[in-house]
Amino acid sequence: MSIEEKGSISIHTENIFPIIKKFLYSDNEIFLRELVSNAVDAVQKIKRLAALGQYNGELGEPLVEVILDAEKKTISILDNGLGMTAEEIKKYINQVAFSGASEFVEKFKDAKDANEIIGKFGLGFYSAFMVSDLVEIQTLSYQDGAEPAKWVCDGSTSYEISEGNRTTRGTTITLHVNAESEEFLVQSKLEEILDKYGKFLPVPIKFGTKTVQEPDGEDEEGKPKTKSVEVDKIINTTNPIWTKSPADLSDEDYLDFYKQLYPFSEDPLFWIHLNVDYPFNLTGVLYFPKVKNDLDLQRNKIKLYSRQVFITDEVKDIVPEFLMLLHGVIDSPDIPLNVSRSFLQADSNVKKINSYITKKVADKLQELFNKDRKGYEEKWGDIGLFVKYGMVSEEKFYDKAKDFALLTNTKNEQFTLGEYHDKVKDNQTDKNGQVVYIYSNDPSKQDSFIQSANKKDYDVLLMNSPIDNHFINTLEQKLEKTSLKRVDSSVASKLIEKDELLESVLSEDQSKTVKEVFEKAITKPGFNVEIVGLNPEELPVTVTMDEFMRRMKDMAQMGGGMSFYGSMPDNYKVAINGNHKLIAKILETTDAEAQGKLAKQAMDLALLAQGMLTGAELTEFVSRSVELI
Numbered sequence: 363m364s365i366e367e368k369g370s371i372s373i374h375t376e377n378i379f380p381i382i383k384k385f386l387y388s389d390n391e392i393f394l395r396e397l398v399s400n401a402v403d404a405v406q407k408i409k410r411l412a413a414l415g416q417y418n419g420e421l422g423e424p425l426v427e428v429i430l431d432a433e434k435k436t437i438s439i440l441d442n443g444l445g446m447t448a449e450e451i452k453k454y455i456n457q458v459a460f461s462g463a464s465e466f467v468e469k470f471k472d473a474k475d476a477n478e479i480i481g482k483f484g485l486g487f488y489s490a491f492m493v494s495d496l497v498e499i500q501t502l503s504y505q506d507g508a509e510p511a512k513w514v515c516d517g518s519t520s521y522e523i524s525e526g527n528r529t530t531r532g533t534t535i536t537l538h539v540n541a542e543s544e545e546f547l548v549q550s551k552l553e554e555i556l557d558k559y560g561k562f563l564p565v566p567i568k569f570g571t572k573t574v575q576e577p578d579g580e581d582e583e584g585k586p587k588t589k590s591v592e593v594d595k596i597i598n599t600t601n602p603i604w605t606k607s608p609a610d611l612s613d614e615d616y617l618d619f620y621k622q623l624y625p626f627s628e629d630p631l632f633w634i635h636l637n638v639d640y641p642f643n644l645t646g647v648l649y650f651p652k653v654k655n656d657l658d659l660q661r662n663k664i665k666l667y668s669r670q671v672f673i674t675d676e677v678k679d680i681v682p683e684f685l686m687l688l689h690g691v692i693d694s695p696d697i698p699l700n701v702s703r704s705f706l707q708a709d710s711n712v713k714k715i716n717s718y719i720t721k722k723v724a725d726k727l728q729e730l731f732n733k734d735r736k737g738y739e740e741k742w743g744d745i746g747l748f749v750k751y752g753m754v755s756e757e758k759f760y761d762k763a764k765d766f767a768l769l770t771n772t773k774n775e776q777f778t779l780g781e782y783h784d785k786v787k788d789n790q791t792d793k794n795g796q797v798v799y800i801y802s803n804d805p806s807k808q809d810s811f812i813q814s815a816n817k818k819d820y821d822v823l824l825m826n827s828p829i830d831n832h833f834i835n836t837l838e839q840k841l842e843k844t845s846l847k848r849v850d851s852s853v854a855s856k857l858i859e860k861d862e863l864l865e866s867v868l869s870e871d872q873s874k875t876v877k878e879v880f881e882k883a884i885t886k887p888g889f890n891v892e893i894v895g896l897n898p899e900e901l902p903v904t905v906t907m908d909e910f911m912r913r914m915k916d917m918a919q920m921g922g923g924m925s926f927y928g929s930m931p932d933n934y935k936v937a938i939n940g941n942h943k944l945i946a947k948i949l950e951t952t953d954a955e956a957q958g959k960l961a962k963q964a965m966d967l968a969l970l971a972q973g974m975l976t977g978a979e980l981t982e983f984v985s986r987s988v989e990l991i
């Protein structure tokens with residue numbers, strides 16, 4: 363029997379392919395993903411039919427082959443899947459693709475997202491025309507008595523169906539690559555695309571080339587010679603670890619897989635094996651990499667798959683923002699191959715996936731914390747950033763993480779939020795009942811302040827990671843009756859306002875004199891002198907910036923919309939310890955110049971302790987000091 367049909371695809375627009383081509387131009391390499399995954403589907407369908415007893419013939423070894431013939435300028439995709447009858451070609455290839463064509467043209471005249479178009483209109487197969495002048499299908503159905511069929515289309519609205527030449531079950535798609543797409547006729551390019559999309563496909567994919575020219579020394583005249591070689595190799599792993607059960611996997615398997623995904627990365631800290639089948643299907647393995655303070659570098663490392671076909675590594679809408687630093691693989695058949703941004707944003711499953719992942723990550727961290735607190739503390743340097751980021755950005759995560767988030771103090775001791783509250787509440791509650799947590803964002807620069815705080819038995823937290831500014835705000839919002847103050851925001855005895863302030867021993871007149879001496883000695887603007895009664899052991903002069911003021915300025919600097927504060931000049935408090943013996947000495951000195959020198963010296967020492975004394979001022983300080991010795 364000979365099958366002979368010429369037809370015209372019924373659409374109202376002359377030709378949709380130029381439109382498809384135009385839209386899809388930027389990511390036209392996906393033609394290979396579409397055709398190879400169709401081939402894989404076909405192989406899996408015949409396996410299922412056999413398993414169901416609906417096909418009793420020889421199955422053979424499942425195989426998909428991609429063959430490049432650079433000379434003939436063709437790429438062929440062969441499979442031993444279920445094949446198609448001529449009727450099926452008409453139904454699946456002709457009708458499906460074109461039924462919505464006029465709607466398509468209408469709607470997507472201005473579309474930007476190629477995947478959206480392909481997905482919506484079932485144009486997977488037709489993506490072949492992005493790179494081809496002519497596409498040919500040769501196919502033989504598994505069905506009893508089926509005849510081989512051939513379909514040819516040049517990308518216009520007409521096609522031709524006739525008797526085919528395949529003698530074995532399955533389908534061969536041959537692309538006659540167009541002039542603009544010759545880059546795909548290069549072996550290494552095709553290999554790269556296959557590796558990207560097909561590395562973990564469930565059916566072996568063999569890549570073969572015919573007559574590739576390779577360098578082969580020189581001829582007699584010293585000109586480079588080439589030889590023809592054929593290449594043949596399987597490019598994929600059919601059972602990647604996320605398809606297996608965690609019970610069958612060792613740590614080494616997980617680490618090996620990580621190496622395979624990210625060959626040049628350090629080993630991850632730990633991982634989470636994802637596995638859900640209700641209310642959506644999802645498998646995967648997420649790794650916690652070692653992150654130091656480099657938040658941005660590591661993004662977009664999670665790869666999204668749909669039934670082992672790579673889709674994208676832009677998982678922004680599936681994975682919560684704060685977990686974008688994780689690495690690994692997510693596979694969900696509920697996400698279409700041609701997933702588009704707008705699909706992800708609208709899809710309710712995606713939101714569920716998002717909260718599922720958040721929950722799994724939180725559970726895993728809690729488990730690590732419970733099982734091995736010490737090991738967990740050691741990893742905190744790496745995972746702390748995630749956890750804090752998560753607590754700052756996701757309410758739900760905060761609620762879980764509050765039990766395993768750690769605070770570190772300047773003595774390198776670690777506490778949970780609850781433990782820390784208990785530790786400091788007795789000594790660090792102010793007269794209004796607020797517990798005050800004191801922190802340092804730069805312990806070496808703020809050392810003298812930390813020491814003064816420690817003398818009062820105050821604990822000082824370390825808040826020096828990039829996220830800590832935000833984390834401090836979150837803690838203040840979440841923790842009841844708790845506020846945080848940077849250690850250098852005032853003199854130690856005023857960090858936590860209690861009723862027990864020491865009185866200054868100075869009389870009102872003396873205070874006035876001392877204040878004037880200092881105001882004269884300080885020539886720079888922005889320093890407000892104040893006489894306070896501190897412990898005589900404390901420094902004679904301390905320079906501080908108010909906590910509120912400093913935070914507003916920090917926020918303005920980070921672009922937090924506080925530009926009003928950002929434009930304000932720096933404003934410091936200069937606290938003069940009225941009880942220090944140096945102040946008594948200044949009062950005893952009658953020579954105004956000597957008084958001024960002493961005041962200036964004390965002031966510069968305070969600035970020096972804060973790293974605020976630089977340049978000419980520092981030089982002047984040094985020579986004055988030498989003189990004084």
Ligand code: ADP
Nearest residue numbers: 400401404443445454455484485486487488533
């Ligand atoms: P989708 O894969 O989303 O169904 P495609 O446009 O990629 O859409 O393919 C359309 C249909 O053509 C498939 O559903 C399948 O029935 C048929 N088809 C495509 N390629 C093959 C193949 N290699 N073997 C058998 N059938 C195929």
Ligand code: MG
Nearest residue numbers: 396400486487
């Ligand atoms: Mg398809």
